[in-house]
Structures are given as structure tokens and as C-alpha cells.
Amino acid sequence: MTTRTHDPLLELPEGNDLDEILHECREILEDTSFPTVRKWREGGGKVLGHFQVYFPEELAHAAGMLPVKVRGAPVERREADSRFGSYICSILRSSMELALSGHLELDLFVTHPICDAARNLAGIWGRNRPEPAQILYLPQNPNSTASVVYLSEEYRRVLGDIEKVVGHAVSDDDIRASIGVFNENRRLLAELYEVKRETPWLLPIHEAYVLLALAGLIPREEHNALLKRVLPLVRERNRRPQDKIRVVFEGGFCEQPPLDLLRSISHFCDVVDDDLLIGLRWILEDVPTEGDPVVALADAYINQSTYSPVQHDLRKPKEEMLLERLRGSRAEAAIVAAAKMCEPGLDEQVAYGQALDREGIPYFVTEFEEKMTSFDHLQLQLETFVENLLFV
Amino acid sequence: MTQATTGHDIVGRGAREGGVLFREWFDDLTGASERDEKAAYVFVMGSLVELLRVFDLHTVFPEINSLQTAVRRVSDEYLSLAEDDGFSPDVCGYVKADYGLQLRKGDHPMGTIPPPAVSVFTNACNTYLKWGEIWERMYDSPTIALDVPGTRHARGDTSIEGAGFERDCRYVRHQLEEMIPVLEQVSGKAFDIDRLREVLGLTNRMGRAWRRVLELNRERPAVFDAMMDGTIFLGVANALRGTPQGADYFEDLVEEMETKARLGIGSSVKGEEQHRLIFVGVPCYPIFRRFYQLFTEWGGAFVSSTYTWFASGGLNLDFEYDLDRPIESLAEGLLLSVRQAVDAMLFHDRALIAAIDEFGADGVVYHPVKSCRTVSTGLADSRRSVLEQRDVLCLYIESDMMDQRVVSEAQLKNRIDAFFEGLESRKIRLGSPALVT
Secondary structure: OOOOOOOOOOOOOOOOOHHHHHHHHHHHHHOOOOHHHHHHHHOOOOEEEEEOOOOOHHHHHHOOOEEEEEOOOOOOOOOHHHHOOOOOOHHHHHHHHHHHOOOOOOOEEEEOOOOHHHHHHHHHHHHHOOOOEEEOOOOOOOOOOOHHHHHHHHHHHHHHHHHHHHOOOOOHHHHHHHHHHHHHHHHHHHHHHHHHHHOHHHOOHHHHHHHHHHHHOOOHHHHHHHHHHHHHHHHOOOOOOOOOEEEEEEOOOOOOOOHHHHHHHHHHEEEEEEOOOHHHHOEOOOOOOOOOHHHHHHHHHHHOEOOOOOOOOOOOOHHHHHHHHHHHOOOOEEEEEEEOOOHHHHHHHHHHHHHHHHHOOOEEEEEEOOOOOOOHHHHHHHHHHHHHHHHO | OOHHHHOHHHOOHHHHHHHHHHHHHHHHHHHHHHOOOOEEEOOOOOOOHHHHHHOOOEEEOHHHHHHHHHHOOOHHHHHHHHHHOOOOOOOOHHHHHHHHHHHOOOEEOOEEOOOOOEEEEEOOOHHHHHHHHHHHHHOOOOEEEEOOOOOOOOOOOOOOOOOOHHHHHHHHHHHHHHHHHHHHHHHOOOOOHHHHHHHHHHHHHHHHHHHHHHHHOOOOOOOOOOOHHHHHHHHHHHHHOOOHHHHHHHHHHHHHHHHHHHHOOOOOOOOOOOEEEEEEEOOOHHHHHHHHHHHHOOOEEEEEEOHHHHOOOOOOOOOOOOOOOHHHHHHHHHHHHHHHHHHHHHOOHHHHHHHHHHHOOOEEEEEOEOOOHHHHOOHHHHHHHHHHHOOOEEEEOOEOOOOHHHOOHHHHHHHHHHHHHHHHHHHHHHHOHHHHO
């Protein structure tokens, strides 16, 4: 395995309690100068930035790169807006802004054909930034018997580009070792979500989100250590259940709602499951560490994975998957959100609404934008929704 | 000298006959609907009509149906039906108009559109996939997604010789082979490879003629308007590819365009060609004729259009199906055509620069639309790139291809007038001896 010798990017004093840890994690997450990435680069490390939703980060990790989830940020857009038209979502613009302004420096940028706008990012990025920018074509016909072979070859192609950036070969054993690290991370994230599902009063959505999102900013070994430290502390928390309805939040697969929006939701609801940053939890089981590790990753993407509006798979009708998520988390209602100008999210809202109507499950429809700063109106609407459920 | 020997009698034939063929095609769909015959829903980028014709399936192009509602100024009725069911004003108007059309049981201003017996869609546009999912929910009929990997980065080689082409082509071919039994089941007809050869041969004829038509627009004056006439030609090209009528139509069109070139007859409906323009994006269909006039009133002629690159199903490419190995060649053609179409939207700056040079363009008109993010997302940045590389003027105007609510004719006119004033004053300045020296 490629040796990674670097100082920890996340410095959390041993004596910190849970609230202090969460506070520090939030500070890092909301710092649009990306301190962990900067520190990694200062130590001579290379960075692979991958746009939402899913990227096989094991490949970058195995090469000794820091895989960073490019998920936009609520920044003032001074340069990027002139590169886009009016009807384009915020995450694309702010992600470009981060690169143009020098806040986020990368050695390789990868986007995906998740939507018509995101695909365009490769061309725009390539014209405006010196680092190589490309598209990883994740299959949109996972029902074909050729899709795993195709994706394995596509992963090998990307791996070749990664090797060019780092200047050395990456062995299958390197990848297997990385898969092991990420398998542990998947198990820990599953635990995090289990806590949220079974004891949501111990971990409101905005806090769980902070812990989840850091995975996209630090090496997974560090994230694993963080979760191992935090999970017992969460379980020991002295908090009592409250009379809140159990909801699923759907619509956070790409552009991210502001943390304060999630906090507003947690005032009224226990969010027991969600699709926030779903790419970090895309693979549902351990990826085998025997055999060809790239084939194993490709197979896991296609056959051991969850769902999102940006993957077409006949085995996963999105509305049925949402109902399954609701049942699996014993949720009483759904918050069906979509980022403004997000075509896949907005399209899916219709299907979700129709399925929830059919099943008689109450739901709350809303749109958000990463740069929102006022939540009064949303809070009022949500409060009314919840009161209707509790008292009608 | 008679009219026949001068050739003037055939001028305008392509537009007239194109309209007739198009109406007949819609009549045929209405007949199919009445007779309960089977139809396949397909899209212009990667339509695979050649394969579908082997199974005698009617082909329905929902994009064309939708744009026709806008051209005929009734799109708002269809959009409203979809928005009443929860669709956002911000999503693709083509999708919403089709959704409304399905709710209306195929009732369309051009006839009656049959429901899908099967739907075939590529990933050339991600919205195709979302659109297909709507039909999956509405109808108990198979949907087939064909995953066609595109060019990976701006400097990528999309040709057959390019790295990874063979690998991607193998994947596409495998999917085509998986598709054939589904089509056999839907149609009740066995696959006939000789019939496929025949259809591919007809598309080859059409493609040869289409490329010649595009090439002839390098003439001064340009022989057809790539936005207005080009849209009519594209309609016929998509609807009738792989048919004798389609091949004949385009061969006749070559005759007409060569005649116009010989006689120096341009496309401009009002006066002489003054400004040679390239159109980037999708036209403004809700005011299509007026939109066109806003340019021709100033002597503007669209000599090329990215629309004729990405919406012609690859006919513009220097590629012909190899009839000795039809399935392999169909896979190659699909991969090349979808890639080229996607490149024409995502990575078109290099092709645009080449077109500016080849067609002697004075200006580029960018028309991003609310409905289509595939086409529109990168246009503002493309404009910056083109301006850095060529001494042309660029106009950037936003509206929509379907939704009248975001089309402001007055604003468009102001911007377009200012653009032409700039073009004219620039020409005067460049022609001024004081400035030349």
C-alpha cells in the first residue's frame, strides 16, 4: 500500500467532550478555505476533487491522494457566475468559484454525468483551470450484463490518470488495502445512521450531517478514528426522547442544504434517515478484498448500492426506494426537498409525491439553495405541517 | 431560357416538400394510433430508428412533438397540465409538454400520437433518462436505456482511432444485442439482418446528401438558413432516416442547394446577406418565425448551427455504416453520433472556432434556454473562450424553447438590434482607411 505519512488533518484534543468535538467539526466543515485540504497540500499531498454524487474514492486513496468531495459552498460568487447561464443550480457555480478563487486547489478534477449541468462542468473546468478535468462515465444502464465489465474498465482508465498525477503505479494490493479502510468507514457510517434511526434524540440531523460530511474532507483513516471516538460519546449522551414526528429527508443527494436549514428541521422533527451526501454511503455492504479489486468496486457500485435520482436502474424505481427507506426507518412522514434548478431532484419530487399520496403518507415539499440564509418562512411552513400531523 | 433550365423552379422545394413529408409522417402516426399499431418512443440523439424499422415499429419523437406544440403556440396548455401535477416551472419544457400530451391521450395539434409499445433512450441527455422513467410509471411497456459513454475531457479524441473507442464500442454493441430480443418480443417479428442492411444503406444515402447540404452553406451567400431552414431539414432527417423517402428528399435538397449556390441565391428573406452568423443552442420556438426575423431584418444569415450538429443523429459526421457488418457498424455509428452530439454541447468551443473559420462567420449567437441544461450550461463560458480566440462579435440571449412565460420579445429585440449595430459599426471601422492603416 502507498505509504501516507502526514500529520493528522483533524486536530481534536484528547480532552474534548462531544459538544466541543462537534463544534470543531462544524467549524472545519463550514470553513470555505478548506483547511484540511490546504494542510494536506502543504505536506506535499495531491488532491483529487470529485463532484457529487459518487466516486470510487478507494482508487485515489490507494494512490496516496486525498479524495475530496466537491459539493459547493455558500460563498460569494465573484468569478464563476459569468461562466454560467441563469437557470443553473448553485452547487455548480459555487464549486467553480472555489476553484477559480483558489479556495480549493486540486490536482485532478472528476465530474460525472449525473445531470445535464454537471456533465458540462468538465468542459468549463477544463477551460478555466490548469489541473486536468474529466468525466467519469458511471453507467446509466446498470441493467446490462456488460455494465460491470464496462465500469471496471472505466475505473482502470481513471486509475491510469490518477497514476499520471501521482507519478507512480498503484497495485491491486494498494487498492485492496484502501477497500479495507473504506469498508470500515461504511460500517461506521451505518452505525451512525443506526443511532439516528433508533435514538434520533441523541443525534439531530445537523450534527449527524457534520460527522458524515467530514468524510469528504479528511483521509478515511482519520474519519474512522473520529467516528470510533464519537459514536460511544453520542450513545452516552444524556438526552431524553421528545415528542417529535419521525421523518425522512429526501433531496440532499447533490447540492447540500445549509446546515442551519437542517437545524431548523430538527426543531420540529426527528430525521431518522436521509439521502444527504448519499455518495458517501452509496455502497451498502463490504466490498470484497479478494480477487480483482477494481472489478469488486465496479460490481459493488452496480449491485450492492442504494439509489438516487441520478442513477437510472430498473431494479430501483425511486419512489419505491423512498417508500422502502420510510418503512426501514419507521418514519411517519417525508420531507421531499429539491435544490433550486436541480432537474433530477425536481422531476423526482413529482414521482415521490404521487407515490406518497397513493400510500397515504404525509409529506412536505420544499426547495432550497445552498446559499439560503433565511429560514423563517420554511420554519413556519414546517411547523404548520407538523402541527397538522400531531393535532388533526 | 425556361425556368427549368435556370433552376429557379426548384428553389424553395426543400422547405415545401419537407413540410408535406412532415405532415404525412404525423398523419401516419395518427393512423397507427387509430389502428392500434405499435410505436417506439425515441429521441433525436441516438434514436436507433434503423433498428426499430427492422421490426416495423412506428417511431415517435417526443422532442419533436413538444417543439411542435410551441411552434403552434399551444405549448402552454400542455405545460400547465404537467405543472398542475406538480412539475416545477424550472424543469425541461419538452418533458412537461409530453407529459401533458400523454395525459391528453396523444391529442396533438398535428394528429394523434400513439402510446409507447417500447421506449428507447440513450444518455446523450440525462433528461432522456428521467423522461423514460415517467413512461415507465405511466405505461406497462418496456423501456430500454442505452448507455453510450461520451468523450471524457475537452481534448479527448472521439474518433474510431481514439483511445478507448473499441472498449466503449464493445459495451454499446453488447447493449444493442440485449435490445434485439426485447424488440422481437414487443413487435412479434424476428430480427432480419438483411432488412437492417437495407435501412442502414438508406441512412448512408441520407447522410451523404446532408453533409453536402451543410458544406454548401460555406458559399456566399449561404444557401439556407441553418436555424430556420435547418430546423425543417432536421425534422425530416430524424423522422425519415432509414427510408427511401428520406434519402430521396435529401438528394433532391442537394440539387436545390447546388442550384442556389450556382445562381448565387441566398437564404435571407429580406434583402442581401449582410452578416454571416453561427447559432449556438436551441431556437426560440414559441416565437420561432419572429425570432428568425429579428436577425434577417438586419441581413443576418445563420450559416451554421450547433443544432445541425447535435440534433441530426450523427448524419453530419463523415461516417457510413458498413453493410457487411451491420450490428458492429450500428454500434460504432451510435457511439460516434452520440459522442459527437454531446461534444457539440459540452466541448464545442474548438468545433465552433473551426466553424467560424470555415464559414467565414462575423458573429456567434448564443441562445441558452431555461429548458435545456445540456445545451445551455456551458454557453456563457464558451462565449468567453471564443472571444479570446477569434475576432468576432458574440451575442448571448436567454429565453426558452417551450415556455412563452420566459420569452420577452422586446428584450430580445433590444439585444439583437444592439448586436447588429455593433456588427455594422465594426465593419465600417474595419473598412475605414484610417483604421486599416
